[in-house]
Amino acid sequence: MTEKRINVMLVDDHEIVRYGLRVLIDKNKDLRVCCEAGNIQEAVKRLEEIEPNVILLDVKLPDGKGTEACREFKRIYPDVKVIMLTAYTDDSIISDSIMAGAEGYLLKNIDGNRILTAIRDVSEGKSILDEEVVGSIMHIVRNPLEHKVELKPQEKQILELISLGKTNREIGKTLFISERTVRNNVTRIFKKIDVSNRTEAAIYWSSRSQEVSENK
Structure with missing residues (x-):
């Protein structure tokens, strides 16, 4: 083949x-x-x-x-x-x-x-x-902590995996959920954090993680 x-x-x-x-x-x-x-x-x-x-x-x-x-x-x-x-x-x-x-x-x-x-x-x-x-x-990505976006534990996991470049299928296998469930979650997350694509989402999560680390 x-x-x-x-x-x-x-x-x-x-x-x-x-x-x-x-x-x-x-x-x-x-x-x-x-x-x-x-x-x-x-x-x-x-x-x-x-x-x-x-x-x-x-x-x-x-x-x-x-x-x-x-x-x-x-x-x-x-x-x-x-x-x-x-x-x-x-x-x-x-x-x-x-x-x-x-x-x-x-x-x-x-x-x-x-x-x-x-x-x-x-x-x-x-x-x-x-x-x-x-x-x-x-630095041009808005400060996510100021917007106080509340994310569920699974939504945080999905965002982290998106930031690592994982596809919906790979995320589903990692979290033991269906690809359709991942897709629905991604759509909801994008609306929550006001981004339009996976690259913006990855930058958002990196910014949020950095802020959390600096404030510990």
Whole structure:
């Protein structure tokens, strides 16, 4: 039986960057670069023709912002997973990327193996943030203790597992509950803490855990 490959689309205006990523990715039997684009317009056209599993997307492109592209990609193909791959740690860009629905935000100076791991993880429904990015954005996340959001023990467990990048299925197995129960809990938790995706939830939990630790 042939192992199903993860199809990756590269969107970056620097050909040398795309070349390096393509060589890195195509060395792996479970990964394949299915298409490339140097700008948003070209990427939209390719996305309409080919439905990749994961898009590695530069934050700054000749014809617009990567965050705007991310929203457009999600509109065209809601199932696609997007990883912002950039040299920038600007707070507003990171925040905009998360709000645009990106599943990951990685810096271009990270180890190649971490990029490969991130591609595999987001394709499975996990969210990925570079450690340096988490540290940069933490202060712009509202203080959860000030909002006094009351979470049940199981909700805290689920949030912690989300912050570890676990999928709903993995959370269900860990807590011995059905995937449907996890999904319903995640929806309720997101409403409680006022976030719209798993990346925001992970940052929220990291911020809350840090505050609790500092106040002990």
